[in-house]
C-alpha cells in the first residue's frame with residue numbers, strides 16, 4: 001500500500017513542478033513515506049534523516065516531510081526530537097501535500113497534518129494522473145481496520161475501515177489498463193471487508209473483470225472472518241481472478257489466536273481453506289505468522305508447525321513478535337528471545353522445505369506467465385505465474401504484457417527458469 005501511496009504522493013508533487021531525482025544530494029524536498037508494521041520503523045526515520053543531513057552539511061537544507069504511519073503514530077514526538085523535519089503527514093492526509101510544501105516554502109513554520117480525512121483524500125486523488133505504466137499495478141480500494149488485533153498498529157494509524165466507491169475504483173482501473181497495466185492487485189488492510197452501498201469485494205471483482213484488456217486480478221490482504229460465501233463462489237468461474245490467496249493466520253494455536261483477538265479459530269480457518277479448495281482445487285495459499293507471541297508455549301508453537309504442514313503454504317512470511325508502542329500486546333510479557341529465535345529457525349526451515357518441494361514439483365510443468373519487463377540481459381524477460389512465482393525466460397521477441405505458457409526447467413531460491421512452450425501442430429511450430 002505504501003508503494004501505491006508513494007506513487008500518488010509523487011503524482012501530486014508533479015502538479016507543483018517537482019520531479020523525481022536519483023541525485024539525492026540535489027533534491028529540494030524529501031518525502032519519507034514510512035511503514036510502522038516492522039520493527040524499528042521510527043529509528044529508521046531518524047537514521048535516514050541523519051543521512052540527508054550529512055549530504056546537506058554545507059548546503060541549504062531541503063524540505064523534509066515524514067509521511068505515512070510513523071508520522072501518524074509518533075506525531076509531535078518526531079517533531080520534538082528531530083528539528084530537521086519540516087512536516088508530518090499521516091497516511092490519510094497526504095492529499096494535502098502540495099499545500100504543505102507551499103506553506104513550508106513560504107516559511108509558515110513546522111506542520112503536523114495527521115487527521116483522518118480518508119473520504120477527502122480519495123476525492124482529491126481521484127483526479128490525479130497515474131505516474132507509472134506498470135504491467136502489474138496496485139489499486140487501493142479499502143483502508144483502515146476495525147479488528148484491533150492486539151499486536152497491530154493499523155487501526156490506530158490508518159483509522160477505521162473505509163471503502164472507496166465502485167465507480168471510482170472501476171474508473172481508476174480502466175485508466176491503469178489504458179496506460180498498459182494487465183494485472184491489478186486490489187489493496188486494503190482488510191481488503192475482503194470491502195463494502196460500498198451494499199456492494200462487496202465479489203461484486204467489485206465481477207465489475208472490473210469486464211474490462212477487456214485486464215487479464216489478471218489479485219487482492220490483498222484478507223482476514224479469514226471476512227471471507228464471505230459470495231467471495232468463495234466467484235473462484236468457481238472467474239477466469240481473471242488468480243488462484244493464490246494470501247490468508248494471514250498468525251498462529252496455529254487457538255489459545256494464542258484468542259489472546260491476539262483474531263476472532264477465528266483454527267477450525268474456522270481450516271474450514272475456510274477446505275471450502276475454497278472444494279470450490280477451486282487449483283487454489284493455493286500463502287500466510288503470515290508471528291512466532292513467539294506473548295504466552296506462546298512449546299505446545300502452541302507445535303500447533304503452528306502442524307498447521308503449516310497441513311495447509312502446505314507455498315509462501316510463509318514469519319517474524320518474531322515485536323511490540324508496537326501503544327498496542328495492548330506491547331504490555332504483555334515477552335517470550336524469551338533466544339527461545340523465540342530458535343522457534344523461528346525451526347519454523348522457517350520447515351516452511352522453506354515445503355516451498356522447495358512445491359517449486360520442484362513445477363519442473364517440466366507448464367505455467368502461465370504474465371511478462372512484466374525485460375531484464376538487464378536484453379534477451380531475458382521477467383514475469384510471474386498465477387501463483388506469483390518469479391519466472392525468467394530467454395526470448396528474442398518482446399514479451400512485455402503478454403501471457404505465455406512456459407515450461408519450467410530449473411529454479412533457485414527466488415526464481416523459476418523456463419522456456420516458452422511451443423505447440424507442435426501438423427509439423428508447424430507455433431509460439
Ligand code: SF4
Nearest residue numbers: 145147148149152154
Ligand atoms: S486485521 Fe490486520 S490490519 Fe486489522 S488489526 Fe488485525 S492485523 Fe492489523
